[in-house]
Amino acid sequence: MGLSPVARAGDDRGRASRRALLAGLAALCVLLFALDLAVGSVRIPPLRIPALLFGSSSVADNPAWSTIVGIFRLPKAITALVGGASLAVSGLMLQTLFRNPLAGPDSLGIGAGASVGAGIVVILSGGAGSAFLGQLGFAGYSALALASALGAGLVLALILAISRRLAGTTSLLITGILVGYFAGSILSLLIFFASPQKIQVYLGWTYGSFAGVTMSRIPVLVGGCVLGFALLGPSPKAFDALVLGDRGAESIGMDVRRVRRRIIASAAVLAGVVTAFCGPIAFLGIAAPQGARRLFRSSAHRVLLPGSALLGGFFALVADILSQAAPGGIALPINPLLALLGAPIILSIVLRSRPTGPDS
């Protein structure tokens, strides 16, 4: 049987335009990355950024620039890009797992679980002078990331167990909120026994920041996130099949339990590691995958995984750039910015797509 030429052309056009969209988004992320290095209390001409990065800085350059970029801004920009991408992918996979467009690291209480894990490490390691994200060594930071991922994974496993007994969106979200409160209370108790300085730093941490990661800790963050992505495995089509429901996916030969385990492990590591380093970043994990679905008009994970990751990095970089834009060199907190900027953008995307179209 012959393939209809019209349909084939349509396929190719759709695939080509998606590829172009991905490439455009990637290019945009590169530009924003450079811009993120340029803005701040000391403004550096964006055109000097490539030279500063790739080491061919001429004598005419301000020597302070390479220090500012290398020590402060580069790790911050890397953190924003990687953290944004990781939260977006974590959110995407949770939405796939729960077949629920409102699932995400923060709405399911997973961010809170990660915070508890991180909080316990800080309290236990709590030498009198050590601030929440202050003077931990490489090992300490790895422990922090691990504890955070464990906390996230524990909450995720609990919610998954409950969600099998209670079907439906509402009960799942209520469960997430309750688990979030529970984790939050443990955190409050931890904070209650912490010193005032720690409380101060903790409150700063809850605003979310990409600036707390120094260059020496970048390998832990990036390594953790790469591990999270790698846990997803090589075959995104397995995630597509989950749209049919657990039994539906099994009926076409998927090992649903294995796929589910992979998703839980990956989402927990990604959300846990990023939360440990950047604080509980809200909104990105839900909004970026939603935006990617509408932007790419696709539910296929081979499109959505790179699409969400790029869109997550994009949102995080924009938020970080805008956080530097306040007068007087004060960096604004990331979390409120993300919500203030992103919510209207997503809302407009949602409103512009067909009202009869799919919700997720």
Place this chain on the structure above:
Amino acid sequence: MTLLEAKSLEVGYASTGRGGRARENRVVFSDLDLLVPDDRFIVLLGPNGSGKSTLIRSLSGMQPFLSGSIEILGRPIADLDARERALRLALVLTERFDAGWFDVFDIVAFGRFPHETFGEAPGPEDRGIVRESLAAVGMADFEKRLFAELSDGERQKVLIAKALAQATPLLVLDEPTAFLDAPARSEVFHLLRKQARSGKGVLMSTHEVDLALREADEVWLVDRRRGLVVGPPEELVLSGAIGAAFDGPDLSFDAMSGRFVAPTAAPHRSVAVSGDDAVGLAWTVRLVERLGMSLDEGPQGYDAELRVEGRSGSSARAGNDAKAMPERRFVWIAVPGTAGPQRRLFTLAEVEDFLRDVASSGGTSSLGP
């Protein structure tokens, strides 16, 4: 060839034994010996809530069974992993799902997942099979439509196409007609019979008695008292098994017409209906039955006689404004013991008015205007 065979099968739900209570399995069916050969359309028929889905899920490996054995193409079902099972048995489930941005082609292509030719995306061979499957259910033009935007009937056909694309010898469907309107239900039955004729073994569950009796090669009838009764549909009607399984206080199965009828309410009037306009006759009979009147002669003879003689010429040519012109037929209407029969054009509505008069007045009706 035997595609699926169950021996001494017991299905149901194993007790979780919680709270220190005695462990007792909830058995839905026991002692089942079932066979699905190729080239056979088998319908699992039973009232809602009679355990059809439990049996379907057990036979297709979606739910553990309590005891006995199930073999698919000669291999115990427990020995097959999900992929091996998916290459032998395609399943159409009732559960509804949100397909997001997946279009009809994507959904049918899911049926190609277990096959080697499908890597991360459908290959040329897969694409060909997907399109053939869509054509087989009459949905070839819907390829690019979003699945989420289809009607219930269209969705069901696409899901059947997905199962066909799986290219398995066995096709199992759980209540595929549940959400469909009457024409779509018939269409699904025809489609599945055609698949059986092309060599597949098809097993579907339904509570549609009429269609099952007309289309199935074999019926597995769920009877609450006797378990599962297996046989050709005609035999199950003649043996009274269908009636035993479905009769309720308000409705009983009429073996003659193959339909469910309500017991006639007194007062009993009888109407003789005859004629040579077969279609007109058939629907006049339906009208008499609907009014609760009998077609059999009563102790005092008939209370009224109808003879349906065919359509008027005028209504035959008024095809394009059929709405404005109700169907009229030449009907002889006679009431014994009154003036001679009247023959003129009646609409069935007028005949109904007449019959209602007969029913209420005890056979001494006037013929109206």
